[in-house]
Amino acid sequence: MIRVRPPLPSPFYPPPLSPPLVPQSSPSFLSPSLWRPQPTPASGRRQSAEGCPASSALQRRWRRRRRLRVFCQGQQAGPLGGPPALRGAAPWGSMAMNYNAKDEVDGGPPCAPGGTAKNRRPDNTAFKQQRLPAWQPILTAGTVLPTFFIIGLIFIPIGIGIFVTSNNIREIEIDYTGTDPSSPCNKCLSPNVTPCICTINFTLEQSFEGNVFMYYGLSNFYQNHRRYVKSRDDSQLNGDASALLNPSKECEPYRRNEDKPIAPCGAIANSMFNDTLELFLVGNESHPTPIPLKKKGIAWWTDKNVKFRNPPGGESLEERFKDTTKPVNWVKPVYMLDSEPDNNGFINEDFIVWMRTAALPTFRKLYRLIERKSDLHPTLPAGRYYLNITYNYPVHSFDGRKRMILSTISWMGGKNPFLGIAYITIGSISFLLGVVLLVINHKYRNSSNTADITI
C-alpha cells in the first residue's frame, strides 16, 4: 500500500519566489529600464557569477548559452537586415586566452527587459546550503565513558574464555633436527647415510582427545623470500597443457632440466619437504602399535579441487606428464607422489600444503590427521610413543630446525595464549581508563560544561 505523504510546509521549501521586481525608477545600472526596450542580443545574460573553473560547470554554462541564444533568436529580427547581431554577440564574449566563463561578462542588456528577470539566486536545498540533517557526535568523557566500560566488560570475559580454551589444548613438540650429538638423528646430518632412518622416543603425559593434528615445523626457512615466493607457475599447477611444457620464466633456475620442462617447476616445488614421519604407540607390549595417519583432508578444499589440477589427456598420470622431468631435488617424479590416484600428481595434498608459502621463516605445516576412532577412547592415550623419521630433508646448511608437532584444536583454533592475554589486557586497560575518565569527568565537570570562550 502506497501512502502519499502530504506536502509538508517545511521552512526548507519556501513558496516559489516571484522574480524580484526591479523598480523602474531605480538608479541601479542593472535596472533593465536603463536600456532601450528593443530586444537585444542573447548573451546579455550575465554569467559572470558562476566563476568556478570547471568542466562540468563549463558544460552547463555552454548549454545554457546555446539555449538562450535560441530563445532570443525569435525576437531578434535583424533591424538592419545585416548580419544578425546574435551571431556576433555570443561568440565574442567567449573569446579568451584561457577559456573561462568569467570572461563572458557582457554588459549587454537582458534579453527581454521587464520580462523574465534573471535570477541567480542559489537553490535553497539542504545539500547546497550545507544543512543536510546530520548526527553530530562529540567525543567527551561523558559520552565515551560507557564505551570504555562496555569494552572492558566484553573483552575481559572473552579473553578469559580464549585463554582457558587455549590452555586446554594439548600440544607436544619434538625437535628432530639432530644437531645435538646425543640425538638419535645426529647421524643423519652427514649426507652419506642414505636413506637415514632415526627414531625418537617421547611420552604423552596427558591423553589427546578429539582429532589430533600432526605438523612438521621448520625454522630459519625463508619460504617468504621474494625470489622463492614467485618461483612457481600457477597455470602449470592448474593443469594448463601449454604451461606444463613451457613453464613460466619465474621458475628459473628451476624451469628446465636437460632440455625438458620441469613439472612442477620452480623453487618451491623443488624444495618440497620429503621427510617421512611415522608414529607408534609403545604400549605395554613389546609390539608397538602404529598410529593410523590420514594424509587426505589437510589442504584447502578449493586448492585441491580447483586451483591444483593434473594436466588433461592420457590414460595414466604418467602419460599426462610425459615430456616433462621431475624437479632436480626430487627422487620420484610428480606422478609417483602417492599410490592413490586422487592424491597424486599436482593434487597431492602434501604437495599442495607445501606450495602455500609460509608468512614467516619459522613455520609449521600440517602433515597428517589422526582421527578420533570412537568416543570412548582418546585418540592418543597418555603413554610412551616413538617417532620414526626417514630423514631426507637437509636444514643444517642454513641453521634450520625440524620439528614434529602433535596438537589438538578447540573451537577457536590452535594453542595461542597470546590472543587471550591480549584481550584481557586491552579489556582491563579500557576498564581502567573508564574509571580514570569517570574521576576526571566528575572533577572537571563544572569547568568543561560551561561554554565560556576565552580569548
Added chain:
Amino acid sequence: MWRWVRQQLGFDPPHQSDTRTIYIANRFPQNGLYTPQKFIDNRIISSKYTVWNFVPKNLFEQFRRVANFYFLIIFLVQLMIDTPTSPITSGLPLFFVITVTAIKQGYEDWLRHNSDNEVNGAPVYVVRSGGLVKTRSKNIRVGDIVRIAKDEIFPADLVLLSSDRLDGSCHVTTASLDGETNLKTHVAVPETAVLQTVASLDTLVAVIECQQPEADLYRFMGRMIITQQMEEIVRPLGPESLLLRGARLKNTKEIFGVAIYTGMETKMALNYKSKSQKRSAVEKSMNTFLIIYLIILISEAIISTILKYTWQAEEKWDEPWYNQKTEHQRNSSKILRFISDFLAFLVLYNFIIPISLYVTVEMQKFLGSFFIGWDLDLYHEESDQKAQVNTSDLNEELGQVEYVFTDKTGTLTENEMQFRECSINGIKYQEINGRLVSEGPTPDSSDGNLSYLNSLSHLNNLSHLTTSSSFRTSPENETELIKEHDLFFKAVSLCHTVQISNVQTDGIGDGPWQSNLAPSQLEYYASSPDEKALVEAAARIGIVFIGNSEETMEVKTLGKLERYKLLHILEFDSDRRRMSVIVQAPSGEKFLFAKGAESSILPNCVGGEIEKTRIHVDEFALKGLRTLCMAYKQLTSKEYEEIDRRLFEARTALQQREEKLADVFQFIEKNLILLGATAVEDRLQDRVRETIEGLRMAGIKVWVLTGDKHETAVSVSLSCGHFHRTMNILELINQKSDSQCAEQLRQLARRIKEDHVIQHGLVVDGTSLSLALREHEKLFMEVCRNCSAVLCCRMAPLQKAKVIRLIKISPEKPITLAVGDGANDVSMIQEAHVGIGIMGKEGRQAARNSDYAIARFKFLSKLLFVHGHFYYIRIATLVQYFFYKNVCFITPQFLYQFYCLFSQQTLYDSVYLTLYNICFTSLPILIYSLLEQHIDPHVLQSKPTLYRDISKNRQLSIKTFLYWTILGFSHAFIFFFGSYFLIGKDISLLGNGQLLKPNHQMMFGNWTFGTLVFTVMVITVTVKMALETHFWTWINHLVTWGSIIFYFVFSLFYGGILWPFLGSQNMYFVFIQLLSSGSAWFAIILMVVTCLLLDIVKKVFERQLHPTNTEKAQLIKANSSIKCLDSMCCFSEGETACASVGRMLERVVGRCSPTHVSRCW
C-alpha cells in the same frame, strides 16, 4: 616588456619599428617602393592544442608537475628493473589520473576550439573594391574597413572613421572589457566623419601611423594622414577614436572603422594573460610534509638496502640450497644490483606518497568551492549577485587570514552617491527635498536668507517661473545671488563626462532633445558615481543637463535651453586629481570649469572665498562626506588660442605625449576662481560595523586603504567601527622629510609603549607612508603591529599593493586578504594572498581579478568565519589523514622486510596495493572534506573568536603533523605485530578451527597474513576517519560503512575466482578462508579496538583537560543535534536517487517523522 615576452613565447615576429603604418583599405602607394609591414590575421586562437599536438603537448604539460613526474619515474623504474610490484600498481593510477586530466583538458580545449571557430567564423561586413563584402571575422586584415551595425561587437581593434551621425561620434559599452557599464563616446576625425557611405569611403586615401599593440586598454597614440586634393592633413588619434575588440556598439546605427590591430594583437587578447598562481599556506605545508615523507621513504629504502646486504654477506641466507639464483642474477654487476635493489625498495615503499592525495585535494577544492557559490547567505538579493569563486585553490586560505586590507569607497560604502551639501561662495547649503537651504550663520542678514529660499524655490518649480518672479523682494540682491548659484551649478552640470541614456530616442534619433522632457526621465551614466550624483543634484536644483551632441552641451536653466560649445575636455586622472572642461557659452564667452579634490583645486585658485570654502570642506569631510571643489576662469580669446594650440601639439605628439599633456594641463588649470565645494554622501554598507568588529574579534587586523582625504577617511572609519571613540588615534600625516618622519615614528612608538592599555589606531597618508616605507620600514612596521586599526588615506593604487607586500614579507609572514571593488584595487587584490572583489558599481575589474568575488562587504564574515574555517579544517584533516593512512599502509610492508631477508617481498597482493588509495579508503575522506562541519555554522559566525583557534596554520603545525605520523606508525606496528603474535607467531597456521567446519584446520600462508593486516588496516583507517567526523549525514554513513562493505565484497569477489589473465593466483580463496576462521575475527576486532582506543583516549583527555574554544563551542549545540539513526534515514527529497530508499527506510523504521525532519534544519 610585453613584446619581449611575447617574442620569447614566439607569438609574433619581432617588430622592426616602434610604429606600424597602416594604409586604409590597403591602398598602398603606387610607386611600389614601399614594402608593406606584415600583420597577423584576425584569427583568435584561445585553444592550446591541435589534434596533432594534443597528446605530446598535454603529456608534457602534465608531467611538468612534480608529483606526476615522480610517479612517472616510479613507473619507469618498475618497468626497467625487476621490482616487487608489477608496473600496473603505479601505472594504473597514474594512467587514470593522466587520462582524466587529459580528457578534461581536451574537452575544455574542444570547447575553446568551438568558441574560436564561432568567433573566427562570425560574419562581418568589409568594404572591399567599392562594395560591402560579407566575409568571416578571421579574414579581416589590418587596414580593412569594417562596417559594424548597432549592438554588434567589434571584431578587431578599429579606428573609427565615420558613423551615421554627422559628427562622427558613436557610443560603445566596454562592459566585457573592463566592466564599466556606462556609454562611452568615441569620435572620428572630422575629415573622415563625413564619409558615411561605402562609395565615399572608397575614395579615402589615408595612412594611419600608430604604436605597436600594447595591452593597456586606455592608451593609444597614433595619427592619421589623410590625402585630400593632393594635400596631406595630419590628425591626432587617441583612445577616443579607437574601438576595442570586445566592446559593443550602442545607440548608433552603424559605423565604419579601419582595423589596426587584429587577432591576437588586439588589446582584448593581450589582456587575457594568465594570472600568477597563488598558493595557499596549506599547500605549502603539504609540500613540506611531502618532503619529510620523501626523506622517510628514501631512508627506509636505504636502511633496507643496507640491511639486505648485511644479511646477504652470508651465503646461507643469500642463496640457500632451496632458493638458488639464476646465472644471470649471479653474474650481474654488484653496483648495478645495489642500485636496482635500492630502486626496488623505493618502489616497494613509494605508496607512502600517494598519487591520490593530489587528486583528492584537487577534487576537494574544486567541488568544495561550489558551496561558496551556492550559499544563500552570500547571495545579494538586490543586485542578484551570488558569490563567485575564481580560483578554488585558496578555499582554506580564507581560514588563515591575519590581515584584512580593505578599500573604502564601494567596499565599506555603497558607492551610491547622494548629493548632500554644498558651499557656494563661502556659504554652506544643505539639500533638503530638492531645495537648497542655507545652514549656519551667513554673512547676509535674515531677509537675505529668506531671499535664497525664495529664489531657490522658484528655481525648483520650473513650471511656475512666472509666479516665482512675483516673490522677488530685492531684485538686485537676487540676481547677484542667482548668478553665483547659477555659475556654480552650471559648472557642476557642464564639467563632467556624464552620458545620457536616451530611453526612448531610437525612433526619434539622436537629434535635439525635446524641451518638455522632464529631468526625471533622463538617465545619467557616469563612470564616476560622484559625477552622476552631482549632475543629478544640479538637475534637481533646476539646471538640467540634457545632452551633448556634436560638440555642444545642452543645459536647460530655468526651462530655457542653453547650448554650450564644448571645446576641450581635460580628462580626469588620478595624478592631477581634477578634470576641466573648456566651453563656449551662447554669448560667445569661453569658460574653463574645473572640478577636483580640494588639494588640487585650492592651490590653483586666486579668487573666491578660498578660506571659508576650505573650512567648509573640512567640515564636510568630518561628516564623512566626499568633497569636490569647483572653480572656473574666463578665458580671453587670446588665451584660448594659445591653449588650443598647445593642447593640439601635445595631443598629436607621438612621443612622451602624456608628459606633454600633463604640462599643458598644469598650464591651463591655474589662476582659477573658486566657486565652491560640493559634498556627496556615500552611504555605509549594511552591517559594516559588525563585520569589522567580528574581524577584530577573530584576531584579524583591519587596515583601511583609501584614496580619500584624511578627514573623510577618519570619519568614515569612525562611523564604520574601524576606529573606536575610545581608541587613541595616532597620526602620521603631512610628513615632508625623512628625518621628520622618523622622529614622528619614534615618538609614536614611544607613545604606544607608554600606554598599552588602550587600543591604538594609526592614520597614515600616502606621502608620509612612502617616506616611512623608504627608510624606516622596521620602525613603521613596529608601530603598525601594535596598532589594532590602521587607516591609510590618500593612497595611490600601487601604494596599496606596496603596503600589502610589506606586511607579507614581514618576519611573521602573515596571510593577507585584500578587499576592493574598483580598478584601483586590482593591484592590491593581486598582491594579497587572498583577493576579494566586491561586485560593485565601479565595474567588474576587481571582481574579475579577484580570487573570490562577493556582493557586499558584510559577506566577508561568513566567507571567512564559516567557509574559511570549514575549508581549513577540512583540508587540514584531509592532508594529515592522507599521510596517516599511507604510513599505516606502508610501514607493515617495511616491517615485513625484516622477516623475509629484505627480499622485497610484498605483504599485500598487488591488487590491494593498487586499490587501497583508489577505492577502499578514498571516498570517506573525500566526503568528509566536503561536508564536515565540526561546529554549527551559526556558532562560528556568532563567535568570531573561534577563528583564532585555527590561525597560524595551527592544524598543520609540526606538532599535529608529528602526532598524526606517530599515530600512523603506532597503528602500523599494532597491525603488523598484532597479526604476527596473534596469528603468525611460530606457526604459519591460524586458528585451526573454522566457524563452519569445526574440527577442520587450515594452513595459512604469507598472503593470508598480508590480507589479515590489510583487512585490519582498512577497517581501522576507515573508522579513524569516522572518529574525526563530526557531521554525519547520510552520505557520510553511506561512504564510511560502504567503503568497509565494499572492501569485503570486493575481496570475496576477487578471491572467489581464478582470474584467467593473472599470472599467479595468490589470493584465491585466501580472504574467504581468513574470514571463516573464528580467531581471525577475534584478532581483527582486538586490533581495531586497540588502535582506536589510543586515539580516543588522547582526544577525550585533551578535551577534558585543555579544551580549545572550538571544543567548548561544540558543546553548545551538542544537545540539539539529531540522533545517529535519524541522520542515516532522513534526508530531503529530491536530493538523490536514494530518496526513495530513504522513504522506504523511513516507513520501515518509522523514525523520520516530520518532527524529526524539521528538527534537522
